[in-house]
Structure formats: structure tokens, C-alpha cells
Amino acid sequence: MTLTTEAPAQETPDAGGIPSFQVTLRLRRFNPESDTEARWEDHTLTMHGTDRVLDALHKIKWEYDGSLTFRRSCAHGICGSDAMRINGRNRLACKTLLKDLPLDKPISVEPIKGLAVLKDLVVDMEPFYEAYKSIMPFLVTSGNDPSRERRQSPEERERFDDTTKCILCAACTTSCPVYWSDGQYFGPQAIVGAHRFIFDSRDEGSEERLEILNDREGVWRCRTTFNCTDACPRGIEVTKAIQEVKQALLFRRV
Amino acid sequence: MYKTTSNAHTLTGDGMAIAYRRGVPLEDMEFFQFHPTGLAGLGILLSEAARGEGAILRNSDGERFMERYAPTLKDLAPRDVVARAMANEVREGRGSGPNKDYVLLDLTHLEPAHIDAKLPDITEFARTYLGIEPYTEPVPVFPTAHYAMGGIPTTVETEVLADNERVLPGMYAAGEVACVSVHGANRLGTNSLLDINVFGRRAGIAAAAFAAKAPWVELPESPEAETVAMLEGMRDRQDGERVADIRRALQETMDANAQVFRSEATLKQALADIAGLRERYGRASVQDKGKRFNTDLLEGIELGFLLDLAEAIVTGALERKESRGGHFREDYQNRDDVNYMRHTMAYRTESSEGSAGVRLDFKPVVITRYQPMERKF
Numbered sequence: 001m002t003l004t005t006e007a008p009a010q011e012t013p014d015a016g017g018i019p020s021f022q023v024t025l026r027l028r029r030f031n032p033e034s035d036t037e038a039r040w041e042d043h044t045l046t047m048h049g050t051d052r053v054l055d056a057l058h059k060i061k062w063e064y065d066g067s068l069t070f071r072r073s074c075a076h077g078i079c080g081s082d083a084m085r086i087n088g089r090n091r092l093a094c095k096t097l098l099k100d101l102p103l104d105k106p107i108s109v110e111p112i113k114g115l116a117v118l119k120d121l122v123v124d125m126e127p128f129y130e131a132y133k134s135i136m137p138f139l140v141t142s143g144n145d146p147s148r149e150r151r152q153s154p155e156e157r158e159r160f161d162d163t164t165k166c167i168l169c170a171a172c173t174t175s176c177p178v179y180w181s182d183g184q185y186f187g188p189q190a191i192v193g194a195h196r197f198i199f200d201s202r203d204e205g206s207e208e209r210l211e212i213l214n215d216r217e218g219v220w221r222c223r224t225t226f227n228c229t230d231a232c233p234r235g236i237e238v239t240k241a242i243q244e245v246k247q248a249l250l251f252r253r254v
Numbered sequence: 255m256y257k258t259t260s261n262a263h264t265l266t267g268d269g270m271a272i273a274y275r276r277g278v279p280l281e282d283m284e285f286f287q288f289h290p291t292g293l294a295g296l297g298i299l300l301s302e303a304a305r306g307e308g309a310i311l312r313n314s315d316g317e318r319f320m321e322r323y324a325p326t327l328k329d330l331a332p333r334d335v336v337a338r339a340m341a342n343e344v345r346e347g348r349g350s351g352p353n354k355d356y357v358l359l360d361l362t363h364l365e366p367a368h369i370d371a372k373l374p375d376i377t378e379f380a381r382t383y384l385g386i387e388p389y390t391e392p393v394p395v396f397p398t399a400h401y402a403m404g405g406i407p408t409t410v411e412t413e414v415l416a417d418n419e420r421v422l423p424g425m426y427a428a429g430e431v432a433c434v435s436v437h438g439a440n441r442l443g444t445n446s447l448l449d450i451n452v453f454g455r456r457a458g459i460a461a462a463a464f465a466a467k468a469p470w471v472e473l474p475e476s477p478e479a480e481t482v483a484m485l486e487g488m489r490d491r492q493d494g495e496r497v498a499d500i501r502r503a504l505q506e507t508m509d510a511n512a513q514v515f516r517s518e519a520t521l522k523q524a525l526a527d528i529a530g531l532r533e534r535y536g537r538a539s540v541q542d543k544g545k546r547f548n549t550d551l552l553e554g555i556e557l558g559f560l561l562d563l564a565e566a567i568v569t570g571a572l573e574r575k576e577s578r579g580g581h582f583r584e585d586y587q588n589r590d591d592v593n594y595m596r597h598t599m600a601y602r603t604e605s606s607e608g609s610a611g612v613r614l615d616f617k618p619v620v621i622t623r624y625q626p627m628e629r630k631f
């Protein structure tokens with residue numbers, strides 16, 4: 001199906017001074033209640049200046065086809081709910097500006113790979129969250145509750161600063177070939193989540209977390225393909241974090 | 255509910271609206287905070303930290319206009335003061351950009367290394383979404399709807415109030431959904447931590463203690479019937495107007511008539527618009543008729559909540575003929591402690607034909623250690 005429609009006059013200020021343009025979105029759609037398999041659907045739209053892929057999806061949903069289904073919330077790269085495969089690469093729809101993509105051919109938008117598709121661009125995130133939960137993503141301490149803050153120097157805080165930026169979007173895990181072929185693998189995000197606590201000077205659960213990641217489906221499955229680092233919308237050095245966890249395991253020292 | 259907002263698409267006031275529809279009043283809904291520095295046109299929040307680190311707001315003449323509005327605190331005056339000053343600059347024709355509809359947040363005099371170290375999100379948002387380089391170019395900003403001071407009334411122990419005094423046993427509320435009234439008419443930045451850490455903790459502990467002792471109650475016959483009817487009614491309606499069109503109209507009237515500047519005329523306009531939209535909403539339909547992951551239907555139900563809350567906000571704002579905190583009336587620019595030092599309690603009413611309305615009641619303000627004073631900046 002191809003829908004070609006003229007958009008109404010511009011509503012948002014054209015802050016960057018970039019004029020309107022035509023764009024075709026090629027969406028991977030699947031409705032479990034009526035489709036036996038996924039299909040492609042094209043929409044040609046007039047978009048403006050600094051519009052993002054998410055704006056185009058909203059335009060389709062709000063003006064043409066309300067049944068188009070995708071997750072989103074914050075619309076500025078904070079909540080992690082709209083990771084999808086855009087032109088074959090995992091990205092956040094709200095952080096990908098249309099003007100930065102090649103507009104002479106259709107932009108393909110598909111669900112992230114390696115997790116079961118529930119409907120259109122929505123996948124079942126439960127296995128991803130299960131992996132995250134399994135590495136105990138919370139501060140582990142012993143003894144009585146302290147009567148004041150647990151203090152930390154700026155250098156100690158810096159040690160795990162990068163991995164605190166994770167928004168659990170799953171772009172890394174679902175870009176990993178090992179994860180695609182072996183759904184049991186914890187995946188890069190779980191290792192990033194573990195890194196954030198393993199290298200936190202206030203935490204006392206590192207041994208236990210390292211033991212969990214030493215598992216057959218843990219860090220050793222990583223083949224350092226760097227897909228995860230490329231995919232991360234927060235610019236986290238995912239592969240480096242995984243390497244640091246491997247080193248900690250080898251030398252049992254954090 | 256507002257068009258220009260820092261809030262996520264999924265924040266649609268469900269918690270407040272559900273309680274409101276069950277007869278719980280909503281307290282002080284007219285107090286809504288507009289954060290001064292939203293990215294122009296998008297509403298994405300640029301933290302106060304920018305001005306804290308020395309960024310300056312300028313109009314199209316390059317003037318540091320806050321010197322005129324708040325000679326002492328300048329750009330660091332409270333959110334409501336700065337937001338109104340910005341809107342006023344635009345209104346008086348000193349806005350920047352092709353449509354003169356925003357002002358500029360100037361960081362160019364700050365060291366790039368300092369900006370990177372202290373304000374990484376701000377530079378990233380400006381670059382990603384507006385293609386602006388904050389090291390060398392000022393960033394277009396405009397006030398953005400940010401935080402609801404009002405909400406479900408509670409005691410300081412987070413127990414929900416059914417009216418001015420009566421506690422609803424077993425019901426607790428904490429967070430932005432609640433109105434303990436620690437924020438009064440104008441929340442201070444970062445104080446959501448207070449909502450969450452103090453009152454969230456109290457609510458959790460109290461709810462667990464209550465649940466451990468409470469007897470089982472008899473459920474009424476088919477307790478789910480009302481909700482199922484609401485969902486199916488909306489889903490099965492054929493050929494109605496689109497939810498998105500009605501929502502956009504609501505957002506436009508709220509931005510135009512119930513934002514940082516309000517008056518009897520604008521608020522009456524908003525109320526009339528909401529009544530018209532509510533009528534259209536009654537005939538709206540969704541295209542997705544499925545039962546699985548139906549976000550079309552979800553947005554439809556959420557719009558019903560937003561309409562209820564918008565009506566409560568505007569009705570409260572119309573009645574409050576004074577200016578206080580986040581609520582500013584052009585026709586009553588001063589605070590009036592004689593007549594309006596009181597909380598608004600909005601109750602949802604339903605006429606015999608089933609159309610919704612608002613009944614206002616009031617609750618005295620309890621003053622403890624600090625006496626209210628005139629604000630000077």
C-alpha cells in the first residue's frame with residue numbers, strides 16, 4: 001500500500017532553517033490478530049526541518065492509520081522506549097533526524113531483532129529485562145544502615161560514569177549477532193548494567209555479579225564485534241565495559 | 255494537555271483522573287508550573303543548571319531582559335517570573351527567529367570545556383534537535399509546561415482525602431499525582447525528590463501496614479463492568495472523529511488560554527473550547543479495533559482523562575481572581591491573601607444526562623512557622 005498525502009502547512013518553527021521535504025517510510029508491519037506473517041508498507045509524507053523518524057511515525061498514526069503500533073514516551077532520548085531498526089541499524093526513532101538519512105530512497109523501519117514481535121514495531125522486552133534483573137542491578141551492602149551518606153570521591157565516581165548513562169533501550173543487545181543466534185546469552189546491556197555496580201566503590205556485590213557473568217552464557221560469549229558500541233544512542237563504550245568486566249574476572253580485581 | 259511541554263507523551267494524568275472520576279477531589283489544579291527553558295517549538299527541557307552556570311536570556315535586540323524584570327536575581331529569578339518575562343518579550347515583539355516566537359539562551363561566553371563538563375545534556379539536545387552549536391550560537395527557548403503542583407489531596411502521611419477532612423481508608427498517593435501541598439503554588443526545582451523519597455516511602459510503608467491488617471471486602475457484582483464498557487464503547491464506535499485531532503485542539507487552547515498569562519476572557523474561552531471538545535470526544539472513534547497492544551485505544555482513553563483534568567485546571571484558574579505562584583491573572587495581578595489564601599478543591603459532577611462538570615469547594619491554608627511575605631527579586 002502506498003499513501004501519498006500533502007501535509008498541512010508547517011506548525012513548528014523551522015528552527016534550523018531547513019525547508020520541507022518528501023520522505024517515504026517503509027514500515028515492517030505485523031498484526032497478530034490478522035496477519036500470518038510480517039509485511040512491508042510504504043507511506044510517503046511531507047516532513048519539515050528538524051523532524052525525527054518519531055515525528056513521521058506519529059504523523060502516520062495520528063493522521064492516516066491509528067493502528068500503527070510502536071512504543072515511545074519522552075521523545076528526546078531519555079526513556080529508551082523507541083529503539084528500532086532504521087535503515088538496518090538500531091537507533092532511537094526520537095533521536096534520528098530524517099534530514100540526516102538518505103532521502104532519495106525509502107527509509108526502512110523494523111522492530112529490533114532477536115526478541116519476539118508482539119505487533120508492528122513492538123517487541124517482547126521481557127527476556128531482555130530478565131537478563132538485566134539477573135545481574136542484580138541494585139546497590140548491595142552489608143551491615144547496619146549508615147547514619148549519613150555513603151561517600152565517594154569524584155575519581156571513584158568517574159570509574160563507572162559511562163555505564164550510568166544506560167537507558168535500557170536494548171539497541172546494543174538486539175544488534176549483537178551472538179544474541180541473535182543464542183537467546184540465552186545475557187547480552188551487552190546486562191554486562192553494562194553489571195559494570196555500573198561492579199566498579200562502584202560503595203557496592204559489595206561485585207563477587208556475586210562476576211560469578212553470574214562468568215556463566216556459560218555470560219561475558220565469554222562476547223566476540224568483540226563492536227555492533228553494540230556502534231548502536232548505543234547514549235554513546236556508551238559498551239565493548240570497553242565488557243572488556244573491563246572480562247579483565248576483572250581474569251584478575252579478580254576491580 | 256499543553257502543546258509545548260517537557261513531559262513525555264505517556265504522561266496523561268491517568269492517576270489523578272481515575273481518582274477524580276471516583277469522587278475524590280483534586281486540590282489546587284490551577285497551579286501548573288511552566289519551566290522557562292524549553293527548546294523552542296519542541297518543549298524539550300534545558301535544565302536550570304544552564305542559567306546556574308551563567309547562561310543569559312536575551313531578546314531579539316540582544317538585551318539581557320531579565321535585568322528589567324528582576325533587577326537583583328536576574329536570570330535566576332523563580333521559574334514563574336522568568337517564564338512570564340520571556341512570554342512578555344515575545345508578546346511585545348522582541349522575540350527572535352523568523353516568527354519572533356522565542357527568546358535566546360546565550361552560553362557563548364562560557365568556556366566550551368566548562369559547558370561540556372557541567373551541561374552535557376543541554377549541548378546534546380541543542381545540537382541533535384535544532385542543529386545549534388551552543389559554544390558559538392545562542393539556543394532558542396520558550397516556556398514549557400512542566401509540573402502539576404495540584405493533584406489528589408493527601409495528609410502528610412500520604413492518606414488520600416475524600417474531602418477537606420475525611421481520610422479514605424487504605425488509599426495512599428505520593429509523587430506528582432498527589433497534592434500534599436509541600437510545593438504550595440510554585441514548586442522549587444529538584445523537589446520531586448521530596449515527593450518521591452519522603453512521601454513515596456511513607457506511602458509504601460503505610461500501604462503495606464494497612465494491607466497486612468485489612469479484612470477482605472466483598473466485591474460488587476462484576477466490578478470490571480464499568481471499565482470494560484468504557485473500553486469497548488470507545489473501541490467499537492464506528493466512523494467517529496480522530497482522537498489525535500481533538501487532542502491537538504485541546505493542547506492548542508490550553509497553550510493559548512491557560513498558560514503563563516491567564517485572564518477571565520482567555521479562561522472562559524478555554525472552558526468553552528473544552529466543552530465543545532468533550533462533545534466531540536463523545537463521538538470520537540479509533541481505527542484499531544484489535545484487542546492486542548492497542549495504543550490507538552489507549553490514546554483515546556487518555557484523552558478522556560486529559561479533558562477532565564483540563565476542565566478542573568481552567569475552572570480553578572477562573573475562580574482564583576488573583577495571581578499566586580504559577581498562576582498569573584492579567585486581570586488580577588496581585589496576590590490577594592484576604593480572599594484567596596485557600597486551597598481549591600475540585601469535585602467532578604455528572605448531570606442526569608451524564609455530562610461532566612466541576613464543582614469547586616475550598617480548604618483553608620494552614621500557616622505554620624513561615625508567614626507569607628511579598629516576593630521581591
Ligand SMILES: Cc1cc2nc3c(=O)[nH]c(=O)nc-3n(C[C@H](O)[C@H](O)[C@H](O)COP(=O)(O)OP(=O)(O)OC[C@H]3O[C@@H](n4cnc5c(N)ncnc54)[C@H](O)[C@@H]3O)c2cc1C
Nearest residue numbers: 260261262265268269299428429430431443444445446447
Ligand atoms: C524533563 C523533566 C525533567 C525533570 N527534572 C527534574 C529534576 O531535575 N529534579 C526534580 O526534582 N524533578 C524533575 N522533574 C519532575 C519529576 O521528574 C517528576 O515530578 C517525577 O518524576 C514524578 O514522579 P512520579 O513517580 O510521581 O510519577 P511518574 O514518574 O510519572 O510515574 C508514574 C508512573 O505511572 C505509570 N502509569 C501511568 N498511567 C498508568 C495507568 N493507567 N496504569 C498503570 N500505570 C500507569 C507510568 O508508566 C509511570 O511509571 C522533571 C520532569 C521532567 C518532565
Ligand code: SF4
Nearest residue numbers: 166167169170172232
Ligand atoms: S548500553 Fe546503550 S544501547 Fe545498550 S541498552 Fe544501554 S543505552 Fe541502550
Ligand code: FES
Nearest residue numbers: 073075079080094
Ligand atoms: S521516546 Fe524516549 S528514548 Fe525515544
